[in-house]
Structure formats: structure tokens, C-alpha cells
Amino acid sequence: MNPSATRTVVIEPVTRVEGHGKVTIQLDEQNRVRQARLHIVEFRGFERFIQGRPFWEVPVLVQRLCGICPVSHHLAAAKAMDRIVGGENLTPTAEKIRRLMHYGQMLQSHALHFFHLCSPDFLFGFDADPAVRNIVGVARKYPDLAVQGVMLRKYGQEIIRATAGKKIHGTGAVPGGVNRNLPVEERDAFLKDLPQMLDWAEGAVRVARDYTMEHLEELAPFGAFDSNHLSLVRPNGEMDLYHGVLRAVDAKGGTIFDGVDYQNYLDYIAEDVQPWSYMKFPFIRSLGPERGWYRVGPLARVNLCDSIPSPKAEAARKEFFRLTGGRPNNMTMTYHWARMIELLHSVEVIEQLLHDADLQGTDLVVRGERRNEAVGLIEAPRGTLFHHYVVNDRDQVVRCNLIVSTTNNNTPMNRAVEDVARRYLDGVQISEGLLNRIEVAIRAYDPCLSCATHALGQMPLVVELVGPNGATLARRVRDSGA
Amino acid sequence: MEPARRILVIGYGNPGRMDDGLGPACAAAIEARHIPGVDVDVDYQLNVEHAADAARHAAVVFADAAVEGPAPFDWRPIEARPVEGMGTHTLGPGAVLALARDIFRAEPRGYALAIRGRRFSEFGERLSDEARRHLDAAVEFLDSWLRRIAAGAETNDAAAADPNPMETAR
Numbered sequence: 310m311n312p313s314a315t316r317t318v319v320i321e322p323v324t325r326v327e328g329h330g331k332v333t334i335q336l337d338e339q340n341r342v343r344q345a346r347l348h349i350v351e352f353r354g355f356e357r358f359i360q361g362r363p364f365w366e367v368p369v370l371v372q373r374l375c376g377i378c379p380v381s382h383h384l385a386a387a388k389a390m391d392r393i394v395g396g397e398n399l400t401p402t403a404e405k406i407r408r409l410m411h412y413g414q415m416l417q418s419h420a421l422h423f424f425h426l427c428s429p430d431f432l433f434g435f436d437a438d439p440a441v442r443n444i445v446g447v448a449r450k451y452p453d454l455a456v457q458g459v460m461l462r463k464y465g466q467e468i469i470r471a472t473a474g475k476k477i478h479g480t481g482a483v484p485g486g487v488n489r490n491l492p493v494e495e496r497d498a499f500l501k502d503l504p505q506m507l508d509w510a511e512g513a514v515r516v517a518r519d520y521t522m523e524h525l526e527e528l529a530p531f532g533a534f535d536s537n538h539l540s541l542v543r544p545n546g547e548m549d550l551y552h553g554v555l556r557a558v559d560a561k562g563g564t565i566f567d568g569v570d571y572q573n574y575l576d577y578i579a580e581d582v583q584p585w586s587y588m589k590f591p592f593i594r595s596l597g598p599e600r601g602w603y604r605v606g607p608l609a610r611v612n613l614c615d616s617i618p619s620p621k622a623e624a625a626r627k628e629f630f631r632l633t634g635g636r637p638n639n640m641t642m643t644y645h646w647a648r649m650i651e652l653l654h655s656v657e658v659i660e661q662l663l664h665d666a667d668l669q670g671t672d673l674v675v676r677g678e679r680r681n682e683a684v685g686l687i688e689a690p691r692g693t694l695f696h697h698y699v700v701n702d703r704d705q706v707v708r709c710n711l712i713v714s715t716t717n718n719n720t721p722m723n724r725a726v727e728d729v730a731r732r733y734l735d736g737v738q739i740s741e742g743l744l745n746r747i748e749v750a751i752r753a754y755d756p757c758l759s760c761a762t763h764a765l766g767q768m769p770l771v772v773e774l775v776g777p778n779g780a781t782l783a784r785r786v787r788d789s790g791a
Numbered sequence: 792m793e794p795a796r797r798i799l800v801i802g803y804g805n806p807g808r809m810d811d812g813l814g815p816a817c818a819a820a821i822e823a824r825h826i827p828g829v830d831v832d833v834d835y836q837l838n839v840e841h842a843a844d845a846a847r848h849a850a851v852v853f854a855d856a857a858v859e860g861p862a863p864f865d866w867r868p869i870e871a872r873p874v875e876g877m878g879t880h881t882l883g884p885g886a887v888l889a890l891a892r893d894i895f896r897a898e899p900r901g902y903a904l905a906i907r908g909r910r911f912s913e914f915g916e917r918l919s920d921e922a923r924r925h926l927d928a929a930v931e932f933l934d935s936w937l938r939r940i941a942a943g944a945e946t947n948d949a950a951a952a953d954p955n956p957m958e959t960a961r
Contacts, residue, residue, distance in 0.1 A: 358914040373807025373914055379835065425839055444839065445886060448893035455894045463840040476834050477806065477815060 345727035380414035381689035387482035389685030395677025396485025402670030403486035410472035417465025418690035424458020486674035532641035532725035535560035537603035546615030602720035605692025607647035619657035799848040810908025813856035828941035842890035846897035853884040857905035863925035869901035
């Protein structure tokens with residue numbers, strides 16, 4: 310293929326100082342899509358930055374990675390450091406406080422994604438004016454829904470504050486345990502609002518389900534493709550977002566591996582690199598990079614578990630599976646429905662935990678036999694998050710490897726973008742419809758396109774059309790309102 | 792419903808990314824001064840839940856780092872405005888005010904305190920020397936402004952107590 314015979318369409322959201330996403334769509338001479346790629350600029354300096362730091366600082370330090378999901382990094386690192394201090398068998402209070410923190414994180418993240426980022430697409434349609442198709446538009450036309458989104462998110466944030474100690478750089482999880490329990494007064498305040506949260510969460514599942522079913526003809530093929538799926542599950546196959554064993558299945562539900570201790574993840578997962586992307590491409594080692602890539606996140610987790618250990622979410626899961634006759638669901642756009650099932654599950658788990666007297670226990674930390682290497686894994690809102698550390702005898706971190714959730718979904722997001730580009734690109738113009746649909750496809754995976762910094766004066770979306778000789782043919786900027 | 796009279800200062804940014812921590816540093820400095828009538832919040836970034844907090848106040852100051860613009864800081868009123876573009880898990884101050892208005896039927900006055908930073912692209916929980924100087928100037932300005940507005944809020948609506956904020960800033 311002669312590269313000069315291609316045209317490239319570039320869609321580039323510039324959302325952060327150092328981190329942003331970019332879509333390039335390469336055309337052939339007939340202006341057909343030859344290839345589409347999603348580039349996410351991932352800041353990899355963190356793994357070097359942390360070298361030499363004392364291991365007990367790591368659960369706090371890793372929150373610098375991301376202002377979007379610091380709790381997930383905090384807990385994944387803490388789980389690794391539990392093993393470093395030989396304290397992986399947490400006290401009941403420590404484990405339940407951490408679980409409360411984690412499910413609070415899941416709740417606030419999923420609520421934000423669904424109500425803030427996705428509901429505008431659902432409620433106004435993919436082709437609606439972006440000036441209306443946003444959270445403020447939702448607030449004006451559907452104020453009740455907007456309030457639910459804000460208050461669900463706020464409830465989850467308050468749980469994080471109560472368990473982590475503060476909103477920024479929380480310190481709740483420490484190697485071998487936690488540094489606080491949940492006072493009765495705070496528990497009672499959360500319990501008071503819980504029935505309302507549960508009601509809204511059930512409503513969110515209905516909105517996602519009804520939207521999916523009513524628009525199934527359009528949504529089913531949209532960015533859809535067969536894939537493997539990976540997540541943690543409990544050893545008995547139940548969903549667990551905090552801890553478990555690794556399970557992977559193929560597109561039809563066939564087991565690739567199951568019951569894997571994630572301390573041995575390197576025996577099962579490898580990372581490929583591509584010259585055009587800073588981000589790695591993880592794959593299942595036994596299948597190789599071409600066939601071994603996989604989805605993570607809500608869709609994978611709902612696909613993989615045998616059941617959900619909370620009644621309302623389990624009923625929702627069964628209904629979800631009726632759509633595909635009990636087989637794994639490979640429709641990208643059903644991520645939203647699966648995400649709301651997890652949101653409902655999170656509220657149910659929070660309720661279970663709040664009624665557990667262990668949250669007020671005082672036995673917070675354990676220690677055991679010191680180790681020099683450990684892996685911490687957690688199901689973050691966006692998918693499986695790997696933290697792997699090697700510590701020397703002077704307690705300094707000497708090596709660190711992270712596979713973040715968005716990286717795990719790297720190949721699937723590229724596939725989704727390419728599918729949408731092939732379906733909707735017409736000529737060499739970046740139509741509003743194409744741009745919207747590429748955003749919708751990427752958004753289904755809830756990728757973390759940013760990583761840490763935030764400052765006034767950034768532009769969120771730049772669209773460039775680049776000709777065969779590399780010259781920019783057109784450029785569009787979408788202001789953020791920030 | 793009793794009118795909101797208190798003023799909210801929200802400092803936001805990531806203190807682990809050098810000068811991106813200017814907003815939280817400003818919030819911490821203001822909180823330490825215990826100014827009557829002033830509430831302080833800090834977060835990594837603005838988001839939808841801040842609309843609920845904003846709605847309970849007469850005025851909101853959004854303190855953030857700025858990668859460009861005047862030094863040591865810029866001060867300007869903010870209008871409620873819509874959010875556009877690809878969603879990125881965060882909102883701007885104008886969108887927070889718009890949500891406060893459209894969801895919670897409240898219209899607090901909004902002000903942006905954009906403190907000029909220099910170093911953003913590295914990990915490190917410290918401010919550059921230049922940012923530190925800018926922070927000091929911004930905090931002194933904000934302290935003075937808050938005390939004057941808060942004093943006015945004891946007898947009047949805080950929103951009416953600052954007839955010309957741009958003049959006040961200079």
C-alpha cells in the first residue's frame with residue numbers, strides 16, 4: 310500500500326495539558342475507510358516517578374495518576390501493599406470499609422457517566438445539536454433525571470469522603486488495612502438516604518434497558534464485534550468488584566481460563582506495543598496478540614459472572630441475558646445497560662455493608678510475613694486495573710507496572726471506532742453525524758482520556774481533516790464551555 | 792426559603808501535578824484564615840455535584856490554575872453557560888452555575904480566580920517558585936475581597952455587595 314495514496318481524517322479532543330485522545334481515519338483513494346485508530350496519550354512517567362519511594366506511600370501517591378478514579382488506584386495499590394507487609398488477610402472491618410469505599414466509587418463513577426455523559430445522547434439523539442446534547446440540556450428538559458444523577462454521584466462521593474478521609478489524596482487504605490472505621494452517626498446518615506438511592510438506581514436500569522430495547526435495530530450493530538472478555542469473579546463465579554480470581558471467556562462464552570490467582574497474571578496476560586500509539590495493547594498470552602485481545606468493564610463483568618450477589622441486580626442481569634439467549638453480549642452499546650446493572654448492584658452492596666456492625670469495628674490493620682513483590686487487582690469502574698510492584702529490602706519501590714482499565718480496552722475501542730467510521734463516513738468531510746457517532750462509540754467504554762492535570766483554558770475538541778500530503782484541509786473546534 | 796448568604800470558595804486541581812495544585816493550595820490558604828461567612832471546598836475537578844453546593848450559596852469563587860493568561864492571576868465574573876463537546880468527566884465553572892440554575896433553581900454569582908502556573912507536565916507535590924508567588928498574591932486579593940463581601944452579606948445579599956468585580960480585582 311502506498312501511504313501517499315491515502316487521506317487521513319483526524320479528530321482530536323484536546324482536553325488536558327498532557328493527555329488527550331485523537332482519532333485518525335485513514336482513507337484509500339476511493340475515500341473508503343482503510344483504517345481507524347484511536348490514540349490516547351497515556352502518561353507513562355508515573356512508573357518511573359514512583360521508583361525509590363517507600364512502599365507505604367504508594368497508595369496515596371498513585372492517586373496522582375488520575376483525578377477521575379483516584380480511589381481505584383488507591384485501592385489497587387493498597388491491595389498490592391497488603392501482600393508486601395503480609396497483611397492480605399484483612400480484618401473484617403478493614404475489608405468492609407474498603408469495599409464500602411470501592412462501591413461508593415463505582416456508584417459515583419457510573420452515575421456520572423450515565424447521567425452526565427451518556428444520557429444526552431439517549432434523550433436527544435446522536436444527531437442533536439451539541440449545544441443541547443449535554444448535561445445542561447438534560448437539566449433543562451429532564452430536571453428530575455438530572456437531579457437523580459447529581460445526587461447519586463454526590464452520595465457515592467460522600468461515601469468516599471467518609472471512608473478515605475478526604476476528597477483529594479485520601480488516606481483510608483493503608484498496607485494491611487485501613488486507618489478509620491465508619492462512625493454510627495455517618496452510617497445512619499447514609500442509611501437515611503439509601504432508599505431514595507435504591508429507587509433511583511432501579512429507575513436508571515429501566516431507562517438503560519428501555520432505551521436499548523427501543524433502539525435495538527440501530528444499537529445492536531453499532532460498534533459491535535465479537536471479542537473475548539476478562540474480569541475478576543469470586544471463586545464460585547459470583548460478581549465481585551473488589552476481589553476475586555481472573556476469568557476469561559471467548560465471544561461465545563467458552564472458557565479461556567478461570568480461577569486464576571492474579572499474582573500470576575503475567576503467565577496469562579501480555580502487552581503488545583504498536584509504533585503508532587503510546588498505549589500498550591494487552592492480550593491473552595495463550596491466544597496471541599491477534600486473537601487474544603479482550604473487553605473489560607461493565608459489559609465484560611456482567612457477561613462473565615455466573616450471578617450477581619444482590620437480588621435486584623441479579624434480576625436485572627437475567628433480563629439482560631435474555632437479549633442474547635444466555636450467551637455473552639458483544640454489542641458495544643449495551644455497556645450502558647450493564648453499567649446501570651452494576652450501579653444498582655453497588656447501591657445494594659452499600660446497603661448490605663451499612664447494616665454490618667463490622668464497619669464500626671476497631672481492629673483495622675494486620676501484618677504478616679514480608680514480601681518483596683506483589684500484585685494488586687481491582688475491578689475499577691472502567692474495567693480491570695492491574696498494579697504490580699517490586700520492593701527492595703530498604704522498603705523502596707524498585708519496579709512498577711500498571712495496566713489501567715482503559716489500556717485493557719484499547720483494541721476494542723479501536724475496533725468500535727473503525728466500525729463506526731466504516732458505517733458513517735461519507736466522502737472526506739467530517740460530518741456532525743460522524744463526529745457524534747465516533748464520540749458515542751468511544752464513550753460506551755467510558756475511557757479515561759485524561760489523566761491528571763486540569764487547568765482553565767483548554768479546548769476539548771479539535772477536528773482536523775488531513776489530505777494525502779499531510780496538509781490540514783479543514784479544522785473544527787468545539788468549545789467546551791469550560 | 793431563606794436566601795443564601797454565604798460564599799463558597801472551590802479550589803480545584805491535582806496537587807500531585809505541580810502547579811495544577813494552585814487551586815487546592817488557594818483553598819487551603821483561605822480555609823486557614825477562617826473568614827466569617829465563607830465555606831471552602833477542594834476537589835480534583837469540578838463536577839455535577841458542585842452544582843448542589845453552589846446552589847446553597849450566594850456567590851461561588853472558582854479557584855484554579857491557569858496555563859495561560861495574566862500573571863499573577865486573573866479575576867473575572869462568570870456567567871452560567873452550557874457545556875459542549877465530548878464529555879470528559881469534568882465541568883467548567885460556567886456549566887456548574889448553569890446546573891445550579893437549571894436543576895436547583897438557584898443563581899449564585901460566580902467568579903473565576905485563575906492563578907497563573909508554569910509547570911504542569913510532571914509529577915510532584917509542590918508548586919514552582921513562580922506559582923508560589925502568584926498564589927501569595929491571589930490569596931491576599933481573595934482574602935480582602937471575601938472579607939468585604941462577607942461583611943456586606945451580613946446585611947445585604949452578597950451578590951449585590953460587589954457592584955463592579957472587575958474593578959475590585961485590580
